[in-house]
Amino acid sequence: MNNTTYDLIIIGSGPGGYVGAIRASQLGLKSCIIEKDKAGGVCLNVGCIPTKALVERAEIFNSLSELKSMGIRTDKSELNYAKVQKKAQTASTRLSKGISFLLEKNKVDYIQGEARKIEPSKVTLDDGTVITGTYILLATGSSPRAIPGFETDEDRVLSSTGMLAMTELPRTLTILGSGAIGIEFAYIMNSFGVKVTVVELLPRILPLEDREISEAIEASLSKQGIKFIKGTGAERMEKKDDAVDIVLSDEEKTVLSADKVLVAIGRKPNTDRIDLSLTDISINSRGFIETGDYYETGEKNIFAIGDILPSAQLAHVASMEAEIAVAHIAGKVTVERIDDTEVPSAVYCEPQAASFGMKEPEEENAEITVSRFPFTGNGKAKATGHSEGLVKIVSDKEGHILGAHIAGRNASEMIHELLLAKKEGITLDRLAEMIHVHPSLSESIMEASKEAYDGAIHL
Ligand code: FAD
Numbered sequence: 001m002n003n004t005t006y007d008l009i010i011i012g013s014g015p016g017g018y019v020g021a022i023r024a025s026q027l028g029l030k031s032c033i034i035e036k037d038k039a040g041g042v043c044l045n046v047g048c049i050p051t052k053a054l055v056e057r058a059e060i061f062n063s064l065s066e067l068k069s070m071g072i073r074t075d076k077s078e079l080n081y082a083k084v085q086k087k088a089q090t091a092s093t094r095l096s097k098g099i100s101f102l103l104e105k106n107k108v109d110y111i112q113g114e115a116r117k118i119e120p121s122k123v124t125l126d127d128g129t130v131i132t133g134t135y136i137l138l139a140t141g142s143s144p145r146a147i148p149g150f151e152t153d154e155d156r157v158l159s160s161t162g163m164l165a166m167t168e169l170p171r172t173l174t175i176l177g178s179g180a181i182g183i184e185f186a187y188i189m190n191s192f193g194v195k196v197t198v199v200e201l202l203p204r205i206l207p208l209e210d211r212e213i214s215e216a217i218e219a220s221l222s223k224q225g226i227k228f229i230k231g232t233g234a235e236r237m238e239k240k241d242d243a244v245d246i247v248l249s250d251e252e253k254t255v256l257s258a259d260k261v262l263v264a265i266g267r268k269p270n271t272d273r274i275d276l277s278l279t280d281i282s283i284n285s286r287g288f289i290e291t292g293d294y295y296e297t298g299e300k301n302i303f304a305i306g307d308i309l310p311s312a313q314l315a316h317v318a319s320m321e322a323e324i325a326v327a328h329i330a331g332k333v334t335v336e337r338i339d340d341t342e343v344p345s346a347v348y349c350e351p352q353a354a355s356f357g358m359k360e361p362e363e364e365n366a367e368i369t370v371s372r373f374p375f376t377g378n379g380k381a382k383a384t385g386h387s388e389g390l391v392k393i394v395s396d397k398e399g400h401i402l403g404a405h406i407a408g409r410n411a412s413e414m415i416h417e418l419l420l421a422k423k424e425g426i427t428l429d430r431l432a433e434m435i436h437v438h439p440s441l442s443e444s445i446m447e448a449s450k451e452a453y454d455g456a457i458h459l
Helices: 017-026 041-046 048-062 064-069 081-105 160-165 180-191 211-224 315-329 379-384 411-423 428-433 443-451
Strands: 005-011 031-035 109-112 115-119 122-125 130-138 142-144 172-176 195-200 227-230 234-239 244-248 255-258 260-263 267-269 302-304 345-347 352-357 368-374 390-396 401-408
Touching: 005 017, 005 315, 017 031, 017 081, 017 315, 031 130, 041 048, 041 081, 041 160, 048 064, 048 081, 048 160, 048 180, 081 109, 081 160, 130 315, 160 180, 160 260, 172 180, 172 244, 172 255, 180 195, 180 211, 180 345, 195 255, 211 227, 211 352, 211 390, 211 401, 244 260, 302 315, 345 411, 352 411, 368 443, 379 443, 390 443, 401 411, 411 428, 411 443, 428 443
Parallel strands: 005 031, 005 130, 031 109, 130 302, 172 195, 172 260, 195 227
Antiparallel strands: 115 122, 122 130, 142 267, 234 244, 244 255, 345 352, 352 401, 368 390, 390 401
């Protein structure tokens, strides 16, 4: 028995849990965080951070060809991937330590252990310890989704976690799934010289993105050497001595043979190992927890946020949900749950994809304007050799932004100008007259805005 009675018990220290804990402390709540693994959750340890560290190294490696054009000789065969992997791990370890430091600084009690049973005001850990508190925040995140018949062994058939632990490059890699995780690893591995084939059941890659953005990213990644097989599923997997075969469900029953396979078909919420039976929390058929306006569950003192909810599985979503829930618990007047049309997301390859809100409707819609500007018309993009992709804005007749989509260099940074405009009701005519630095990639946002009215200048 832990003798402290907390105002708030948080389960899970990912970007949902740790942000919630720090905010709780700032709002005067005595809280603890229970974590079964490392501080920082998936995002810091086996998600956002190590993948972006690898993407950065992949870009540096790619740019070696540029050095050659400047007369500088480099030998790509000297690549030591174990060192690249270690750098990514080091970034994660440092940030995880940083989270532990922040939690300590904010006087949050860190309890190492697995929460196994939740009751109103009570959490029981795997070693039998009971923690009591007025409120509970569930932030247990998600794990790679397995497909029967394609079980991961983290040796030759890998999840994203296994990919990040890999210290030697395979010669060939088959990736099942072309969502953000599949595409980021495809880009990383292809950059380091691995022959990559991506299999996608749906007719296009990055199916959650606007069609034109998916197509722009696919065109660019195909040019870089990644092979895409779309509209076909993986029927079965056969592990051989020297390869893993994936048999496709097409008429020919095509066999893809590779050294390794990455299964990247989504993530499942971590609700299956916690006993919630003594609560009124409702879980949908896919294991996600249902919540109300402030992320409260059916049990009035228990809240849930992050990847265990059916909302977008993104770190910044988990963090904002935590802030809203905790502020509500602390009795602060806050905004209600996140507006899904204002959630930005990004895919980190080169070029990047970044977007929020409404996509271009598949059918003609006289109420909607779609304006775009290609980076081929942008001076900075041309000068720096990054002229692939476009800025695309979906707006209503009054010029209010409904959605925006960018494929291109630094898209993940550029998207915020458009999101701020949407949030604040700034119409496209105002964005079109806002002076942008020259030369900058962001001028393409101004140009796409002009295109919705009198026309872009550099088209
Ligand atoms: P998590 O980060 O999953 O943390 C949950 C924590 O709870 C874990 O530490 C876990 O050990 C702990 N836990 C679980 N059960 C228990 C229990 N019973 N008792 C105690 N502790 C428990 N998102 C982005 O926004 N941008 C990106 O670029 C991005 N890249 C990604 C790349 C990869 C390869 C992956 C896998 C994910 C990526 N994501 C990205 C998604 C992002 O990591 C998640 O959306 C985010 O981590 C969710 O945060 P969370 O707090 O809900 O849960």
